[in-house]
Amino acid sequence: MTVTPRPVTRLLVANRGEIARRVQRTCRALGITTVAVHSDPDTHAPHATEADFAVRLPGSAPADTYLRADLVLDAARAAGADAVHPGYGFLSENAAFARAVTGAGLTWIGPPPEAIEAMASKTRAKDLMARAGVPLLAAVDPAEATEKDLPLLLKAAAGGGGRGMRIVRDLADLPGELTAARAEARAAFGDDEVFAEPYLDRGRHVEVQILADLHGTVWVLGTRDCSLQRRHQKVIEEAPAPLLPPALRTRLHRAAEAAARAVAYTGAGTVEFLVEKDRAHFLEMNTRLQVEHPVTEAVHGVDLVALQIAVAEGEPLPPAPPAPSGHAVEARLYAEDPADEWRPRTGRLHRFRVPGHLRTDSGVIDGDTIGVHYDPLLAKLVAHAPTRRAALRALADGLARTTLHGPVTNRDLLVRTLRHPEVVAGGADTSFYGRRLAELTAPGDALAGELAALAAAVAQARTAAGGRGGPGGWRNLPSAPALRAYRAEPAGTVHEIRYRTTRDGIRPEDHPGVTVEPASRPGTVHLTREGVRRAYHVAVYGEEDGAEVYVDTPGGASYAFTALPRFPAPVAPTAPGSLLAPLPGTVVRLAEGLREGAEVAEGAPLLWLEAMKMEHRVSAPRAGVLVRLPVGPGRQVEVGALLAVIADPPRDTPRDSSRDGLRDASRQAPHDTPRDGLRDARCQAPHDAPPAPVPETPRPPKEDPAP
Numbered sequence: 001m002t003v004t005p006r007p008v009t010r011l012l013v014a015n016r017g018e019i020a021r022r023v024q025r026t027c028r029a030l031g032i033t034t035v036a037v038h039s040d041p042d043t044h045a046p047h048a049t050e051a052d053f054a055v056r057l058p059g060s061a062p063a064d065t066y067l068r069a070d071l072v073l074d075a076a077r078a079a080g081a082d083a084v085h086p087g088y089g090f091l092s093e094n095a096a097f098a099r100a101v102t103g104a105g106l107t108w109i110g111p112p113p114e115a116i117e118a119m120a121s122k123t124r125a126k127d128l129m130a131r132a133g134v135p136l137l138a139a140v141d142p143a144e145a146t147e148k149d150l151p152l153l154l155k156a157a158a159g160g161g162g163r164g165m166r167i168v169r170d171l172a173d174l175p176g177e178l179t180a181a182r183a184e185a186r187a188a189f190g191d192d193e194v195f196a197e198p199y200l201d202r203g204r205h206v207e208v209q210i211l212a213d214l215h216g217t218v219w220v221l222g223t224r225d226c227s228l229q230r231r232h233q234k235v236i237e238e239a240p241a242p243l244l245p246p247a248l249r250t251r252l253h254r255a256a257e258a259a260a261r262a263v264a265y266t267g268a269g270t271v272e273f274l275v276e277k278d279r280a281h282f283l284e285m286n287t288r289l290q291v292e293h294p295v296t297e298a299v300h301g302v303d304l305v306a307l308q309i310a311v312a313e314g315e316p317l318p319p320a321p322p323a324p325s326g327h328a329v330e331a332r333l334y335a336e337d338p339a340d341e342w343r344p345r346t347g348r349l350h351r352f353r354v355p356g357h358l359r360t361d362s363g364v365i366d367g368d369t370i371g372v373h374y375d376p377l378l379a380k381l382v383a384h385a386p387t388r389r390a391a392l393r394a395l396a397d398g399l400a401r402t403t404l405h406g407p408v409t410n411r412d413l414l415v416r417t418l419r420h421p422e423v424v425a426g427g428a429d430t431s432f433y434g435r436r437l438a439e440l441t442a443p444g445d446a447l448a449g450e451l452a453a454l455a456a457a458v459a460q461a462r463t464a465a466g467g468r469g470g471p472g473g474w475r476n477l478p479s480a481p482a483l484r485a486y487r488a489e490p491a492g493t494v495h496e497i498r499y500r501t502t503r504d505g506i507r508p509e510d511h512p513g514v515t516v517e518p519a520s521r522p523g524t525v526h527l528t529r530e531g532v533r534r535a536y537h538v539a540v541y542g543e544e545d546g547a548e549v550y551v552d553t554p555g556g557a558s559y560a561f562t563a564l565p566r567f568p569a570p571v572a573p574t575a576p577g578s579l580l581a582p583l584p585g586t587v588v589r590l591a592e593g594l595r596e597g598a599e600v601a602e603g604a605p606l607l608w609l610e611a612m613k614m615e616h617r618v619s620a621p622r623a624g625v626l627v628r629l630p631v632g633p634g635r636q637v638e639v640g641a642l643l644a645v646i647a648d649p650p651r652d653t654p655r656d657s658s659r660d661g662l663r664d665a666s667r668q669a670p671h672d673t674p675r676d677g678l679r680d681a682r683c684q685a686p687h688d689a690p691p692a693p694v695p696e697t698p699r700p701p702k703e704d705p706a707p
Contacts, residue, residue: 005314008083012076015087017363020047026305035079039065053079066090069097083107092288115263119285132262136282140196153199156185165232207272208256209296219321220253237292238329242426298328298384327388331414335376335407339441344376349406358398372584400556452551452559453495455525455536457484486561579644581637585611
């Protein structure tokens with residue numbers, strides 16, 4: 001059924017999180033009523049509560065909710081929507097869904113299904129682009145790959161965003177990586193087709209934004225550089241792409257326009273290229289709005305969502321797009337720990353505040369719980385300035401000064417990246433994080449962390465004393481110093497802060513050169529060292545013992561602590577050889593032949609967890625015999641849940657797991673060899689006793705009130 005273009009009055013956003021809120025924001029500006037759909041975990045999510053209407057999609061997993069085209073269409077009918085915007089991800093590049101939307105008499109805010117079909121399969125898209133004369137990398141048949149084809153990049157044919165992508169540097173790894181890539185692609189896109197192409201280690205990821213109307217006009221809205229990636233997912237993007245020779249930029253623009261015209265494209269789309277020196281190779285065309293579209297909006301002064309709606313309503317575009325102005329940079333803020341193999345993190349987001357000079361597209365608000373079901377993206381922060389250097393500086397400063405109290409994030413990594421000389425100089429390639437991650441995640445100044453812990457102790461001591469800045473009932477009697485202990489998160493460093501309450505206030509024992517200034521306002525502590533006074537803003541969430549404590553310090557550095565109990569409860573011992581879940585998720589599969597009683601080699605893959613739309617491999621931390629395996633496919637686990645127990649092999653039995661196929665798996669993934677796209681989660685509980693408890697706080701005499 002062909003829908004005649006007509007004005008949109010009530011629009012359903014078939015998505016969640018920050019993109020759903022971003023589309024809703026434009027709809028409100030245009031006077032269009034909005035409809036949200038939400039899974040059960042998203043019942044109270046901002047995108048659901050801020051829409052004019054919301055419809056429940058029963059369930060939690062994407063496959064049961066946001067990927068159910070039938071349920072989304074039922075929601076559109078129930079809410080009286082006359083248009084559907086797919087956002088990005090989920091069903092946005094699903095031609096069958098686009099046809100179902102138009103077949104239901106609704107306006108589809110996107111390209112025609114035929115164009116999606118032509119480009120959604122990256123294998124078919126490459127054939128089409130080759131016929132159109134667009135340069136590309138030749139595909140490699142995995143079944144016929146040889147050593148000379150290495151390294152290879154496996155990619156999902158039906159989608160992007162890093163899902164289903166693996167780098168293969170050893171032919172022996174190819175079968176296992178194909179299995180993992182297909183499983184991840186099937187979970188993310190409902191299609192397990194993958195293909196292989198040569199992988200360029202030092203290429204740049206450059207893309208071109210296009211926008212086309214129903215009347216033959218095709219806009220080329222400049223370039224974006226998206227080379228700063230982790231796990232094949234973009235982290236920092238900018239527009240325009242820096243250091244491109246004018247001739248190459250022109251070729252990219254022309255190739256992107258040719259790609260759009262080759263499939264009679266309408267709406268917003270992105271043509272992606274891999275640039276190596278002065279050569280460009282077509283990667284894929286994304287037939288949807290991109291996550292990084294805000295940098296193009298900032299540079300060209302447009303609202304791409306508003307233009308998508310206008311095109312779908314049949315409005316013609318002006319002959320040429322607005323001229324670019326300045327430079328824009330975007331950073332993706334993820335709930336993840338880059339220093340721990342980029343593992344996603346969950347938990348309560350207590351407070352999130354971004355300086356006003358940055359554009360913020362966020363899917364979360366204060367009090368939200370970051371769960372395991374969806375992508376760990378919290379927000380996108382964008383800076384626009386007259387020059388590239390000014391935009392980098394503004395974004396780095398804004399990120400550093402952002403108040404972020406909650407799960408571990410990549411914020412510090414983003415700040416260091418934006419200030420790194422290689423990035424500032426321009427032209428960083430896709431290998432940047434592979435080469436620089438260690439220095440970007442190195443521990444910060446130890447003294448600065450100690451002073452932040454001191455500020456936390458002072459703030460909590462004042463709160464315990466009823467907010468008094470001074471000692472209250474102080475008496476000049478000798479006593480042992482008070483003690484408060486904090487564990488830095490996520491590093492685990494323990495800071496023990498000793499102090500005394502005196503006539504003049506709180507005096508730190510271990511920092512004689514630091515003066516604690518009198519209290520000025522609740523939650524703020526002033527420390528003076530070497531004649532310089534610094535303000536520390538302390539926020540405490542939870543009970544005093546075990547509380548989450550956040551300290552925002554001068555210059556934008558922030559610290560997260562857990563307040564350790566003064567009298568720790570006994571810790572239940574963990575059986576030696578226990579393998580614990582490094583993150584919450586669902587067990588999606590076990591290694592072939594894995595069973596209790598099998599011998600396993602150190603580094604052998606045991607099982608795979610799916611969390612936040614990515615697969616995470618869990619490997620044997622040591623060689624031995626698998627004596628317990630309490631989990632299986634489909635089992636949901638929390639952090640610290642027991643996955644397996646590995647015992648020492650019998651002394652009179654040689655270690656040989658070749659009969660189980662597990663020794664071969666170990667040789668394919670030696671524990672000291674990096675594996676692109678896979679994280680090796682060795683999280684065995686220590687064999688020795690638990691760490692010694694924090695020393696108890698000495699009890700002062702009754703005459704000397706405890707702070």
